[in-house]
Amino acid sequence: MAILELCGVTMSYGSGRARKAALADVSLRIAEGAFALLQGPSGAGKSTLLKLILAMERPEHGTIRVADRDIARLRKSSIPYLRRNVGAVFQDFKLLSDATPRENVALALQVLGLPRAHVDARARKALADVELDPDTRRPVRCLSGGEQQRVAIARALAGEPAILLADEPTGNLDPRLTREILELLGSVCQRGTTVLLATHDPLVHEHAAASHVLALTDGRLVADSEGLARALVAAPTPESTVEPIGVPA
Amino acid sequence: MNRALTSLVYIIARGVRGMVQAPLVQVLAMATIAVCMLLLGTVVLVWQNAQSIADRWGVDVPITVYLVDEVEPAAASELASRLATVAGVSSSETIAPELALQRLVEGLGDDPGLLDGVDADVLPTSIEVRLADSSASDDAAVLAAQLRSEPIVEEVVVAGAWAERAEQLLATLRQVAIGAAALVGFACLTIVWSTIRLAVYARRAEIQILRLVGGTAAFVRGPFVVEGLVQGALGATLAVALLWLGFAEVGSLVADAFALAFAAGSLRFLSPPECIVLVGFGAALGVLGSRAAVARYVEA
Ligand SMILES: Nc1ncnc2c1ncn2[C@@H]1O[C@H](COP(=O)(O)OP(=O)(O)O)[C@@H](O)[C@H]1O
Ligand SMILES: [Mg+2]
Numbered sequence: 001m002a003i004l005e006l007c008g009v010t011m012s013y014g015s016g017r018a019r020k021a022a023l024a025d026v027s028l029r030i031a032e033g034a035f036a037l038l039q040g041p042s043g044a045g046k047s048t049l050l051k052l053i054l055a056m057e058r059p060e061h062g063t064i065r066v067a068d069r070d071i072a073r074l075r076k077s078s079i080p081y082l083r084r085n086v087g088a089v090f091q092d093f094k095l096l097s098d099a100t101p102r103e104n105v106a107l108a109l110q111v112l113g114l115p116r117a118h119v120d121a122r123a124r125k126a127l128a129d130v131e132l133d134p135d136t137r138r139p140v141r142c143l144s145g146g147e148q149q150r151v152a153i154a155r156a157l158a159g160e161p162a163i164l165l166a167d168e169p170t171g172n173l174d175p176r177l178t179r180e181i182l183e184l185l186g187s188v189c190q191r192g193t194t195v196l197l198a199t200h201d202p203l204v205h206e207h208a209a210a211s212h213v214l215a216l217t218d219g220r221l222v223a224d225s226e227g228l229a230r231a232l233v234a235a236p237t238p239e240s241t242v243e244p245i246g247v248p249a
Numbered sequence: 250m251n252r253a254l255t256s257l258v259y260i261i262a263r264g265v266r267g268m269v270q271a272p273l274v275q276v277l278a279m280a281t282i283a284v285c286m287l288l289l290g291t292v293v294l295v296w297q298n299a300q301s302i303a304d305r306w307g308v309d310v311p312i313t314v315y316l317v318d319e320v321e322p323a324a325a326s327e328l329a330s331r332l333a334t335v336a337g338v339s340s341s342e343t344i345a346p347e348l349a350l351q352r353l354v355e356g357l358g359d360d361p362g363l364l365d366g367v368d369a370d371v372l373p374t375s376i377e378v379r380l381a382d383s384s385a386s387d388d389a390a391v392l393a394a395q396l397r398s399e400p401i402v403e404e405v406v407v408a409g410a411w412a413e414r415a416e417q418l419l420a421t422l423r424q425v426a427i428g429a430a431a432l433v434g435f436a437c438l439t440i441v442w443s444t445i446r447l448a449v450y451a452r453r454a455e456i457q458i459l460r461l462v463g464g465t466a467a468f469v470r471g472p473f474v475v476e477g478l479v480q481g482a483l484g485a486t487l488a489v490a491l492l493w494l495g496f497a498e499v500g501s502l503v504a505d506a507f508a509l510a511f512a513a514g515s516l517r518f519l520s521p522p523e524c525i526v527l528v529g530f531g532a533a534l535g536v537l538g539s540r541a542a543v544a545r546y547v548e549a
Pocket of ligand 2 (some may be wrong): 046048167
């Protein structure tokens with residue numbers, strides 16, 4: 001079953017003469033439990049695609065289905081509930097730098113309205129799962145970049161979302177920490193969470209244990225190892241032809 | 250505990266934490282709101298007291314007709330009912346000496362003993378004439394002139410100019426009170442709006458994170474609304490307290506200086522329901538101001 005399905009998605013920023021297409025007719029499908037790697041140079045539209053899945057942006061055309069629910073025209077009041085089912089981590093971590101790791105993770109559980117004891121227990125477990133000390137009282141700003149990204153991953157997973165989006169999660173990390181975070185994402189996937197990792201970094205392309213590789217260029221999907229995009233589009237236009245490519249070992 | 254209640258607890262806790270992090274801002278906002286509300290409270294207090302004094306002084310009785318001592322009750326009521334049919338008169342009422350004495354006793358309030366042993370018969374029978382609102386101001390004078398020629402009439406007192414001025418003063422005070430409420434409302438909204446704007450700016454990272462992890466608009470907005478509500482309600486409470494202190498100080502001085510005006514009773518402070526309305530007004534302004542300040546930032 002596909003946990004994520006995009007069909008003919010088009011999206012532009014700006015309006016009038018400043019209008020610029022960020023995604024053009026993108027169709028793809030990611031199976032439940034997959035480790036999907038979204039490649040493409042800077043400005044290809046990777047972040048835009050992830051923002052669409054989080055309903056931070058709206059597509060102009062096309063449908064986006066997350067866990068079989070069309071979110072392209074989701075009501076504003078329903079967006080928080082979508083985001084509880086879609087974890088996300090970013091290059092800049094987006095943590096409360098003066099709070100401890102546990103306080104950061106707890107925030108994602110408090111929004112669910114869970115009682116304090118529950119929040120605490122689950123925050124500890126989420127931190128232990130990413131191999132961090134749940135009891136540290138040091139604020140997040142005193143941690144290394146790799147540790148901060150682990151806190152972010154723990155927070156994203158604390159609510160047990162169906163899918164984890166990672167937008168350049170290693171962009172601020174050195175090669176050693178990059179490999180550690182990729183390993184962690186691999187084990188997250190093995191524990192059952194679908195992972196969609198977007199990056200332009202060749203090091204990541206090389207080391208990520210991806211089961212599904214997609215490539216974007218100039219807002220168009222130019223490669224898809226599952227080759228499902230072609231089947232989804234009834235009558236593909238010649239310029240949107242998608243080449244199936246191999247999965248790196 | 251259900252989830253909504255648990256969420257409310259988190260919202261209040263985060264609101265309080267936010268306030269504790271910027272205590273000076275809270276104190277300044279509350280003090281400024283208190284000063285504004287104090288102004289409003291003072292105007293309302295003056296208006297209320299002027300109103301009750303005017304009521305006691307019978308400002309609403311423009312013409313009082315005193316009858317001769319030996320008048321027959323039947324003649325008095327005959328004149329009263331004749332007056333009631335005159336165009337421009339809305340009502341006329343005979344006040345027997347006993348009723349006049351009773352009013353005097355009540356009017357003395359704390360010190361009714363002054364009139365012990367006074368016989369009602371020393372007081373004249375009178376007729377109170379009220380005019381329709383539509384009547385012209387010189388109608389009263391014309392009517393008074395006619396009444397003076399009646400044989401059983403001893404004297405006619407037209408409250409006329411004084412009553413009119415008192416009515417005008419009351420109307421003006423009421424308008425000032427309404428104007429003050431509008432101005433103070435606007436000022437308090439602005440104060441809360443700008444303090445909450447600062448708080449939103451200081452905590453913009455937290456807001457972004459809460460939205461990212463699936464916090465509802467109410468969850469994101471809540472702590473700021475708590476902050477606005479507390480500022481408004483505490484500011485107004487402080488104003489009521491200051492007003493009460495000021496009233497205790499100034500009230501007795503004023504009462505001494507105008508002993509005659511207050512002979513019919515003492516100055517009164519705002520009633521408990523009026524105080525609650527004032528505090529509720531402050532709280533509502535706090536909620537409105539904070540909601541407006543945070544509105545744009547809670548949306549996805
Ligand atoms: N908020 C924005 N406003 C205008 N243009 C944007 C915005 N975000 C991205 N873009 C443009 O959209 C295109 C795709 O951007 P993005 O999705 O961030 O690419 P990537 O993540 O692959 O580097 C780029 O040309 C970028 O300049
Ligand atoms: Mg990007």
